[in-house]
Amino acid sequence: MRILAISSNVGDNAPGIVVERFLCELQKTHVVDVLTYDYQRSPDMPGLKNVYSKGFWIGNEKIRRRLTTKLIEALGYDPADELRKRHVLKSLKGGYDVILGFCYGFYMFGQTAGVVAKKRFRAPLVAYYFDAIPSPAGWVKDGLYRRNLGRLVSRGLAAADGILSSNRKMLEYELGFLPEGHRNIPSGYVYTPCVSSTICHLLHSEGVPFVFLFAGSVYGPRKIKYFIGAFAKLLIDHPDCEIWFVGTRNIEGELAALRPEIASKIKVTPRVKDLVPYYEASGALVDIDAELPDDVFLSSKITNYISVDRPIISETGQNSESRRIFAGLETVLQCGHDEDDLYKAMKSVVERTEDYDYSERADLIKTFSLEANTSKLVHFLSSVSE
Numbered sequence: 001m002r003i004l005a006i007s008s009n010v011g012d013n014a015p016g017i018v019v020e021r022f023l024c025e026l027q028k029t030h031v032v033d034v035l036t037y038d039y040q041r042s043p044d045m046p047g048l049k050n051v052y053s054k055g056f057w058i059g060n061e062k063i064r065r066r067l068t069t070k071l072i073e074a075l076g077y078d079p080a081d082e083l084r085k086r087h088v089l090k091s092l093k094g095g096y097d098v099i100l101g102f103c104y105g106f107y108m109f110g111q112t113a114g115v116v117a118k119k120r121f122r123a124p125l126v127a128y129y130f131d132a133i134p135s136p137a138g139w140v141k142d143g144l145y146r147r148n149l150g151r152l153v154s155r156g157l158a159a160a161d162g163i164l165s166s167n168r169k170m171l172e173y174e175l176g177f178l179p180e181g182h183r184n185i186p187s188g189y190v191y192t193p194c195v196s197s198t199i200c201h202l203l204h205s206e207g208v209p210f211v212f213l214f215a216g217s218v219y220g221p222r223k224i225k226y227f228i229g230a231f232a233k234l235l236i237d238h239p240d241c242e243i244w245f246v247g248t249r250n251i252e253g254e255l256a257a258l259r260p261e262i263a264s265k266i267k268v269t270p271r272v273k274d275l276v277p278y279y280e281a282s283g284a285l286v287d288i289d290a291e292l293p294d295d296v297f298l299s300s301k302i303t304n305y306i307s308v309d310r311p312i313i314s315e316t317g318q319n320s321e322s323r324r325i326f327a328g329l330e331t332v333l334q335c336g337h338d339e340d341d342l343y344k345a346m347k348s349v350v351e352r353t354e355d356y357d358y359s360e361r362a363d364l365i366k367t368f369s370l371e372a373n374t375s376k377l378v379h380f381l382s383s384v385s386e
Contacts, residue, residue, distance in 0.1 A: 001382060002031045004096045004121070006114050008107035009038035010053075011045065014300075015104040018130065018192055023048055025374040033092060035113060037084050052091045068106050073145040077152055078108065085113035094121040098385040103156075104131040106149075111156035124161035124384050128377075129153075130192055132170050138292045139220050153177045162186040162384040164377070167321045170296040186384055190377045193370035194303045202280045202309055209240045210350050212313070213282035215275055216247055216301045221290040223337075224251060227315060230342035232262050238350050239265075243286075246278050247271035279308045284349045289316040291337045298322055303368045306332075309358045311349045315342060325364070331356045 003026065011020040016038075024045055026032045032050065039053045068078050099121070101114030111127055118125040134140065134149035154177045157163060162185060163178075165171035171189045178185070212231070218224050231243055243266045245251065255263055272278070279285075287302040289295060298321040305312050312332045316322040326332040333345040366372055 001097045001378070001385065002033075002095060003381065004033050004035060004092065004099045004117060004123070005102070006035045006099065006110045006117065007102040008036065008109035010034065010036045010040070010048065010051070011042045012038050012040045015102075015107070015130065016040075017042055019102050020045055020048070021193060021370055022374060022377065025370055026378070030378070033096070035088055035092065035117075037088060037109065052088060065106055069145055072106070072148050072152070073143075076148040078112070081109050081112040084109060085116050089113065089117060089120065092117075092121075094123075096121050096123040098381045099123050099125045100381060101125060101127050103127060103129045103133055105133075108133070108149075108152060108156070111153070111160075115156060115159045118159060118161075125159060126162040126164060126381060126384055127156060127160045128164040128190070129170070129174050130164075130166035130190075132165075132173050132296045136173065136292070136296060138290065138295075150177055154179050157185075158182055160185060162188075162380065164380060165189050166192045167296075167298045169321045170298070173296045186380070188376075188380050190373050190380070191298075191368050192300050192303065193373045194300075194307060194365070194368040200276065200279065200308045202276070208281050209242045210238065210283040211281055212241065212243045212284050212286050212346065213278055213310075214243065214245050214248060214286045214288070215278065218248055218251060218288065221292050221295075222288050223291055224254060224288065226337050226339050226342055227286060227288060228254070228258070228262075228266075229339040230346055231265075232258075233339065233343045234346050234350070235262065235265060237347065241265065241346075241350060242267065244269065244278060244282070246275065279310065282310055284311045284313055284346070287312060287314045287316070287322070289314070289320055289322055291317070293317060294319050296321070298325070302326070302332075306361045306368070307365050309356075311352075311356055313342065313345050313349070329360055331358055331360060 005023055007019045009016040011017055020042055023034055027049055034048055034051045036053050039051050041047055071078050099114050099117050101110030103110045114125045133153055134146045140146050158179050165174050167189050234241055245268045255266055285305045287299050289299055295317055302322060314322055314332055314334050335341040335345050
């Protein structure tokens with residue numbers, strides 16, 4: 001199969017790295033031309049072949065986000081993408097079986113250029129939204145930017161021949177933007193793959209306190225207040241416990257408001273390349289979902305955690321994808337956004353004396369592996385291109 005893959009950036013940020021991993025895997029078995037305006041190879045990834053990167057961008061991601069948001073709010077589209085699509089498509093000769101447009105966050109180049117490429121090369125277009133676009137109310141204000149972005153998505157979906165998202169609930173949300181007359185196009189979901197496809201059998205480091213590890217960012221309606229409140233209660237019975245936040249930004253204000261005896265038990269470390277030493281030192285891993293009644297996102301954090309032999313405390317909503325996928329696992333303690341609920345879970349893992357059976361996660365690790373999800377992606381692309 002000959003594929004034209006289009007993405008705003010590849011390897012530049014968290015979603016760009018996901019795109020890069022998929023494309024590296026796809027190029028093992030298929031001919032894939034990659035169209036982007038920002039390719040920055042990740043150090044641990046093989047270089048991609050057939051990359052056409054001739055676009056332009058302004059400033060860093062923070063500047064781009066602000067500028068693009070303002071443009072979509074004012075104009076209903078990103079004029080930079082309109083210029084880029086005509087410039088970069090000139091390099092391509094065609095002959096594709098299918099076009100795959102990646103869309104995430106405010107990056108819509110996969111759709112914008114994908115619609116033009118479909119007409120030029122007469123190949124079906126699959127739009128892969130591995131973020132919810134536009135972000136649901138609660139993540140962003142329900143104002144002009146969100147409404148205009150929703151219209152932009154609807155216009156793109158009107159031209160698409162297939163739609164993918166990164167989990168079942170998010171797919172249902174995205175399908176709500178399909179215009180009338182296009183509701184029957186093929187659809188499916190392909191999970192964002194976990195970093196490791198193998199179980200990390202790690203022994204607990206001796207001589208360290210019991211550590212609750214949170215690795216990653218906290219933003220939007222994801223809040224740490226219930227977790228911190230539960231930890232304060234736990235310290236009364238287990239004063240030797242600690243929380244380690246690794247790669248977590250913008251929480252200094254919340255920590256500064258804590259009593260000194262609690263704040264002294266919480267450590268914040270900048271982002272690191274290798275999390276294994278932190279996993280090894282931890283006693284339990286913590287994931288926090290958005291405090292929304294019907295959130296569509298599935299945290300990539302928990303899908304990476306499941307390959308580590310540590311109990312997971314998952315703070316999540318009743319109707320979340322996380323609640324559905326990890327239900328019934330003894331090694332994943334599911335809690336609501338509630339201090340007492342979290343306190344009981346934290347206390348139970350600290351006081352547990354018997355080993356957990358992590359083999360119960362084996363099937364899930366395969367489900368979230370890069371190989372399994374690339375295979376699922378290929379199967380969907382093949383069905384659309386037939």
